[in-house]
Amino acid sequence: MLVRGELITPPSDLFDPTVYNGLYTMHGTVMLFLFLFPMLSGLTNLLVPPMIGAPDMAFPKLNALAFWLVPVFSIILLLSFFVPGGPASSGWWSYPPISIQNPLGKMINGEMLWITAISLSGISSIMGAVNFVTTIIRMRAPGMGFFKMPIFIWTVLAAQLLQLLGLPALTGGAIMLFFDLSFGTSFFRIEGGGDPVLFQHFFWFYSHPAVYVMVLPVFGIFSELFPVYARKPLFGYKFVAVASFGITILSLVVWVHHMFYTGTPMWMRNLFMFTTMLIAVPTGVKVFAWIATLWGGNLRLSTPMLFCLGGLFNFIFGGITGVMLATVPVDIHVGNTYFVVAHFHYIIFNTIAFGIFAGIYHWFPKFTGRMFYEGLGKVHFALTFIGATLNWLPLHWAGLLGMPRRVASYDPEFAIWNVIASIGAFILGVASIPFILNMVSSWVRGKAAPPNPWKAIGLEWLLPSPPPHENFEDDIPTVLNEPYCYGLDKPFVQDEQFYIDKSFKKH
């Protein structure tokens, strides 16, 4: 909000540009590492055990450690606002040399705290990933072979394997940056023969996959919810499942598309343009499958479904601008402009956050035992969709006209797009009011939720709402089919009626 407040008028009049730079750096970092990542791991933590019929995660102690590191690195990061010189202000990329200039020359500085927080966040995520992968591989219900797992579980597995493969690169890069900053080493410092571009490779080798770590579980949420609210089996279940791993593998070999204009030689740019384009294939498989699932379905436009449909619409749009950015001659123009900002907000907010909202509404009755207010939910959706569109759609034009990103002030010709965007941001702020109101009041005094209010198929829906501490304990159902046989005469588990009756019993 402050960032957009500054950008509502062309000159930098609200605060000094150094303050703007610190704020936008912290905005990006906080949103990614203190908000989206913890939010998604929280949701994953909640959902994985009941969905696969496990009593808990494989290593509860490791889980607790990973969890408690989040407040630790959050506090370190937020403390950096109060050190002399202010917080880190070199963007979430933290590219050297700008990130290691350290103007005040102090040992403790915003950048140093930033790197520390990011490294701890990486360690926390690695511990989390080990836990998720082990749990999913070792602790599934009897009968739940890989091709009977819910798609959400597939996507979590694909995303967490990606964390394990990619995070060491970022953490390694961050540690080298730390040494360059604090101890004068020369991994990236040119004075000692280092190479600043090397850091960009470390950074993007992880940070490109990172966006897929976030978006994959949201693909999972879409795949769970569309069949429920369209009352149809998921189209092409096996293809959708395997496509998750296609994305994992491809996303490890596309990182140079963030470096098309850094002096990367022609052959390498062309090569990485092709690999990036190939990602459109597994992604396209999923999009086609969702549309085919919806096609001719008996759509129930409840709040979670609206967020899914909105998210899918925005994702198609963001995917198209993604392909534009992957096209080298286009990226050479719009790279590092507001076009990129618009593209990734279409993915990160208009798709990922929409998916998270959908998931929260969908599973809210299951985990709180209360129903939410549908009316407030719809208001929340309408405001969010309008605000998000007004906020990020116009910024594409600002970028096409050549407005660089990360500026604290801009030429008057970009003003109109920025004014609209600031209004959109304001509406988004307002949109959070019905959401918070809804969550708090329905949790406190909403109607009691039945075990399966949406008539959904899935192990978690065979549990009481909220589920008992150890889920199924030692009476775990045997899975017969994948959980998408809506309208087909195929039972999901053995003795289904027995478990349904049991889920109504108070514990």
Next chain:
Amino acid sequence: MDNIPLILVLAIASYATNVNYKLENLGSKTKYNYDQEAPFVKEKKAFDFGPIDVISRQWNWEFIYPNGIHSSELHLPINKRTNFRLITDDVIHSFYIPAFRLKQDIIPGSVITYSLTPTRNGVFRLRDAMFSGAYFSQNQTNVIVESEDIFNKWINETVKKEPQNGLNPAGRLYDKRLKNGNRGWATVEPAPAPKVQDVGLEDRPHDG
């Protein structure tokens, strides 16, 4: 049906590869020792004009022409393939002229050769596109594309002028900040204004 995206993206990528070879803006990237002058690199291709040295700093631009002129604005002759040596004195900057639809990062410790052919007369903005610190948004100047005659006249007149302080809006803002008690978060000091024969015009109306 599932092959549609594949065919589509392969077609786009092949076409784009072609465009890349047609443009061929990026020349060589040569590392050099930090305390020495940036070396001259022999280019394989022939150019109509150049090389012009593009010097980027926190936060101003300076252009040095083959005959020794220093300028705060970039004057270019129309329809001539012009060669540049992109150099930075401090952090990464980006040589971005939106109207030309071209950008190239400038990497510390390397000299990057670059070439382009302007095809339209006019005044265009050159904007630093790689975040370079406190006064990043001020790190802009103008590119003036003119006919060969006017360009040659500019060269011949400017070479006779005495060097003086060139465009440096960041320096002005930084002085203002110091006068107001140096509030705000930490920043390195802006580089001093370049000594140039053509000081340029900060608010020159621009076409793109």
